[in-house]
Amino acid sequence: MISTNFQHGIIIVGAGLAGLRAAVECAENTDVAIVSKVLPTRSHSGAAQGGVTAAIGNEEEDRWEWHMFDTVKGSDYLADQDAVEIMVRDAPRVIYELEHMGVPFSRNGDGRIAQRYFGGHTRDYGKKPVKRACHASDRTGRVVLDTLYDQCLRHKVKFYPEHYVLSLVHEDGRYVGVVTYDLSSGDINLLAAGALLLATGGCGRIFKTTSNGFASTGDGLNLAHMAGLPLMDMEFIQFHPTGLYPLGILVSEAARGEGGILRNSLGERFMERYAPTVKDLAARDVVSRAILTEVQQGRGFEGGYVHLDLTHLGEEKILEKLWEITSFVRIYLGIDPVHEPIPVYPTCHYIMGGIPTDTEGRVLRDESGTIAKGLYAAGECACVSVHGANRLGCNSLLDTLVFGRRAGLAMKEDIAKIEHHPISDEPLEKAKELIGSLFDNKGPEKIDIIRRNMQSLMMDHCSLFRSEDSLGTGLEEIRLLKKRLKNIEIVNKGRYFNYELMEAIELGHQLDLAEVMLLSAFRRQESRGAHFREDYPARDDNNFLKHTLIFPGREVRYKPVAVTRFRPEARVY
Numbered sequence: 187m188i189s190t191n192f193q194h195g196i197i198i199v200g201a202g203l204a205g206l207r208a209a210v211e212c213a214e215n216t217d218v219a220i221v222s223k224v225l226p227t228r229s230h231s232g233a234a235q236g237g238v239t240a241a242i243g244n245e246e247e248d249r250w251e252w253h254m255f256d257t258v259k260g261s262d263y264l265a266d267q268d269a270v271e272i273m274v275r276d277a278p279r280v281i282y283e284l285e286h287m288g289v290p291f292s293r294n295g296d297g298r299i300a301q302r303y304f305g306g307h308t309r310d311y312g313k314k315p316v317k318r319a320c321h322a323s324d325r326t327g328r329v330v331l332d333t334l335y336d337q338c339l340r341h342k343v344k345f346y347p348e349h350y351v352l353s354l355v356h357e358d359g360r361y362v363g364v365v366t367y368d369l370s371s372g373d374i375n376l377l378a379a380g381a382l383l384l385a386t387g388g389c390g391r392i393f394k395t396t397s398n399g400f401a402s403t404g405d406g407l408n409l410a411h412m413a414g415l416p417l418m419d420m421e422f423i424q425f426h427p428t429g430l431y432p433l434g435i436l437v438s439e440a441a442r443g444e445g446g447i448l449r450n451s452l453g454e455r456f457m458e459r460y461a462p463t464v465k466d467l468a469a470r471d472v473v474s475r476a477i478l479t480e481v482q483q484g485r486g487f488e489g490g491y492v493h494l495d496l497t498h499l500g501e502e503k504i505l506e507k508l509w510e511i512t513s514f515v516r517i518y519l520g521i522d523p524v525h526e527p528i529p530v531y532p533t534c535h536y537i538m539g540g541i542p543t544d545t546e547g548r549v550l551r552d553e554s555g556t557i558a559k560g561l562y563a564a565g566e567c568a569c570v571s572v573h574g575a576n577r578l579g580c581n582s583l584l585d586t587l588v589f590g591r592r593a594g595l596a597m598k599e600d601i602a603k604i605e606h607h608p609i610s611d612e613p614l615e616k617a618k619e620l621i622g623s624l625f626d627n628k629g630p631e632k633i634d635i636i637r638r639n640m641q642s643l644m645m646d647h648c649s650l651f652r653s654e655d656s657l658g659t660g661l662e663e664i665r666l667l668k669k670r671l672k673n674i675e676i677v678n679k680g681r682y683f684n685y686e687l688m689e690a691i692e693l694g695h696q697l698d699l700a701e702v703m704l705l706s707a708f709r710r711q712e713s714r715g716a717h718f719r720e721d722y723p724a725r726d727d728n729n730f731l732k733h734t735l736i737f738p739g740r741e742v743r744y745k746p747v748a749v750t751r752f753r754p755e756a757r758v759y
């Protein structure tokens with residue numbers, strides 16, 4: 187096994203929107219490198235369909251204060267309002283900046299950037315829906331990712347594509363590098379840097395039904411945790427209401443934003459009962475629970491789904507605004523949404539929790555805000571927290587772009603102040619030992635079987651409806667799976683593109699995170715946003731208006747929520 191050491195000014199792990207946007211910010215005068223386990227433009231950000239939020243008011247009056255209110259209300263009042271304010275005030279600038287970089291946004295009749303409805307986006311503090319989502323048809327993530335990638339190439343950012351980060355290097359009180367496994371050669375490298383950014387995305391693959399790509403295994407979250415840092419609010423996992431049944435692939439909320447309607451097996455527009463004001467455009471947690479309630483009460487279709495009806499929109503609008511969705515419904519199910527309703531059910535989509543950071547992307551070691559020197563996080567793996575207990579559609583791309591940029595700025599300033607010094611080879615040796623021991627391991631267990639068990643278990647015990655009994659059983663079972671993982675055997679001992687080896691390491695991360703999610707959910711004895719406890723169905727602000735922090739060793743502590751403009755109220759849509 188060959189190993190080499192490389193030195194850079196800044197290392198960014200992850201080539202999604204958060205990583206690329208951070209790189210663009212600091213690349214001008216700094217040596218920036220991006221490490222990605224997939225080819226950069228295959229990052230999950232490229233799958234985002236619906237859009238990016240900004241109160242630019244191109245279609246009708248809109249204000250950042252309304253955007254802020256919606257985000258805070260959508261979060262069930264758990265978001266830190268100082269961070270939300272920064273994000274929504276910056277949003278219009280983000281959109282124009284993307285436009286100037288070359289993002290081909292869809293246009294309205296007078297040539298301005300078009301906007302559409304999305305769940306939970308309202309005018310005048312909840313009075314009625316507002317068009318706030320800026321989009322490029324239903325391929326928004328794809329075009330933004332490609333544009334930012336172009337910008338990185340223009341700024342001569344160094345890419346390490348298909349390099350898998352195995353560990354973070356911590357020396358003399360500072361995070362100073364990463365150890366990577368080069369999938370194409372099998373080499374292990376030590377990359378040293380003045381500052382590190384984790385922009386490793388989400389972890390939906392822990393669940394059986396998910397909209398997330400294969401790479402969304404949560405590595406960065408657990409790498410930080412293994413390196414001694416807490417994880418915040420990991421009980422809040424978003425299920426998107428409209429996954430394509432039975433595959434879980436996402437049918438963007440844009441479909442309802444453009445006028446699509448959910449119907450049960452009686453043909454009823456059931457959302458009228460659950461959210462009389464905004465109906466199908468209520469927040470995702472509300473719509474997902476409504477779908478499952480319909481199914482549980484016998485008004486779903488056999489197999490457990492409902493219909494998303496677009497047929498009344500007409501072929502022209504469907505093909506112009508929802509082309510991508512239409513094409514994959516035709517390909518995967520042989521159903522034509524122009525003429526027939528689409529079968530949908532909730533699918534695991536997004537993790538609201540993550541690595542705690544301040545608003546400059548600096549990772550926090552504890553509830554009092556101690557900084558983890560040299561380490562930054564942005565995007566879905568980070569928890570600033572702007573989404574609280576439930577994220578609104580199109581606020582995630584905004585989060586990656588606003589806080590990716592801010593992390594880039596902060597890292598640039600940070601590394602100007604420090605001196606580089608060579609780091610020891612010890613982390614490299616440890617990584618080699620890890621891989622060596624995985625190859626030497628002998629046992630009857632199979633990665634695929636343990637992974638499938640974990641995914642089903644998490645659906646059964648930690649998805650839309652939860653209870654103390656079920657979460658407790660889930661915790662015991664996950665701990666058993668962690669023991670079984672010690673008895674796997676890696677059959678492929680090959681050097682090049684050894685995905686079996688990579689998947690074994692990913693599964694270790696997933697099981698650790700599953701345990702953290704179950705534990706956080708077990709301890710939160712209330713219902714808030716995406717976390718619904720059948721045994722505690724009400725929100726309990728007296729005891730739980732606070733962020734959960736799980737430390738390595740599974741110690742549970744809490745941190746207050748920043749409430750600035752909006753006092754918690756009942757959440758009615």
Ligand SMILES: Cc1cc2nc3c(=O)[nH]c(=O)nc-3n(C[C@H](O)[C@H](O)[C@H](O)COP(=O)(O)OP(=O)(O)OC[C@H]3O[C@@H](n4cnc5c(N)ncnc54)[C@H](O)[C@@H]3O)c2cc1C
Binds near residue numbers: 229
């Ligand atoms: C189908 C779908 C549609 C969506 N639509 C929207 C939408 O319309 N609007 C919206 O706001 N949000 C949407 N979201 C959510 C949003 O797309 C994501 O939250 C966001 O793009 C995440 O970006 P990111 O930069 O944090 O990470 P990602 O884009 O997920 O990128 C993660 C990166 O980390 C790298 N990485 C991970 N682990 C390692 C490792 N161990 N070593 C090296 N590299 C590693 C990967 O290679 C990848 O480059 C959607 C999500 C999905 C799944």
